[in-house]
Amino acid sequence: MKLNNSPYLAEPEAAVGIIKCLLPEESVLLIRRTQSDRDPWSGHYAFPGGRIEPQDTTIYHTCVREVSEETGIDLVPQDLKTTLDAELAGRNVKAPLVVQPFIFQINERPELTLETKEIDSYFWLSAKLFRDKRNHEITEVLPNMIRPVFPITDYYVWGFTYGLLCSILDFDEKTIANR
Numbered sequence: 001m002k003l004n005n006s007p008y009l010a011e012p013e014a015a016v017g018i019i020k021c022l023l024p025e026e027s028v029l030l031i032r033r034t035q036s037d038r039d040p041w042s043g044h045y046a047f048p049g050g051r052i053e054p055q056d057t058t059i060y061h062t063c064v065r066e067v068s069e070e071t072g073i074d075l076v077p078q079d080l081k082t083t084l085d086a087e088l089a090g091r092n093v094k095a096p097l098v099v100q101p102f103i104f105q106i107n108e109r110p111e112l113t114l115e116t117k118e119i120d121s122y123f124w125l126s127a128k129l130f131r132d133k134r135n136h137e138i139t140e141v142l143p144n145m146i147r148p149v150f151p152i153t154d155y156y157v158w159g160f161t162y163g164l165l166c167s168i169l170d171f172d173e174k175t176i177a178n179r
Contacts, residue, residue: 012086012100015063016049017075018168020105026127027109028165030157031070034120045123045157047164048073049099059100071122072113079104084167089160101164123152127169136176148173 019029030045050066052059060083064075084101112122129135130150141147141158149156150165157165166173 010098012052012059013097014049014051014089015059015066015100015102016047016164017063017067017073018047018084018101018103018164019067019073019075020081020103020127020168021107021109021124022105023108027124028127028130028169029071029073030123030125030152030161031114032120032122032155034116034118043120043155044159044161045152045155046161047101048119051097060102063100063102070115070119073110075104079106081105084164087160087164099160103168125150125152125157125165130165130169131171133171133175136173138176148176 021027021029029048031048033042033044033046036042048067048070049063050070052062053065056062056065060080068074081103084103086098086100088096089099090096109124114120114122135150137149137151137156138146139149139156141149141156147158148162149158150162162173165171
């Protein structure tokens with residue numbers, strides 16, 4: 001049985017909260033994962049989220065719990081705008097798992113309280129800057145793996161997170177090659 005329109009047969013093992021904020025400008029919250037030898041996404045920019053735990057009654061509860069634990073943001077059902085199809089993440093870092101993305105919309109940027117064992121920092125990504133193809137690059141993200149990226153300070157957004165950002169912010173990554 002397929003999950004939503006997802007090509008993946010497995011149920012989601014994890015969830016992410018894509019938090020869109022409208023003020024002071026349209027932006028999306030990204031967190032930067034703490035460096036850790038045990039984390040295949042160590043040092044990467046991502047959406048807050050994580051794996052299902054036994055106390056989670058639904059994948060939605062996993063998302064809300066993980067966002068709260070990692071950022072201190074308490075999401076409410078009224079903030080949920082849409083549930084995207086589950087997607088396979090982690091293929092590039094050899095840690096594949098099916099992830100359920102949820103999009104939430106809030107008016108103003110909240111105060112964040114980071115879980116520093118897992119999260120190093122956060123960044124409100126401007127939708128306007130992301131939609132400008134001049135702000136994207138194509139680079140070698142891992143040995144012999146060239147991908148489109150969005151640079152942020154000393155690293156970049158790529159892979160699963162980059163693909164979701166392209167989708168939700170209506171950016172065609174193919175335009176990067178045509179610059």
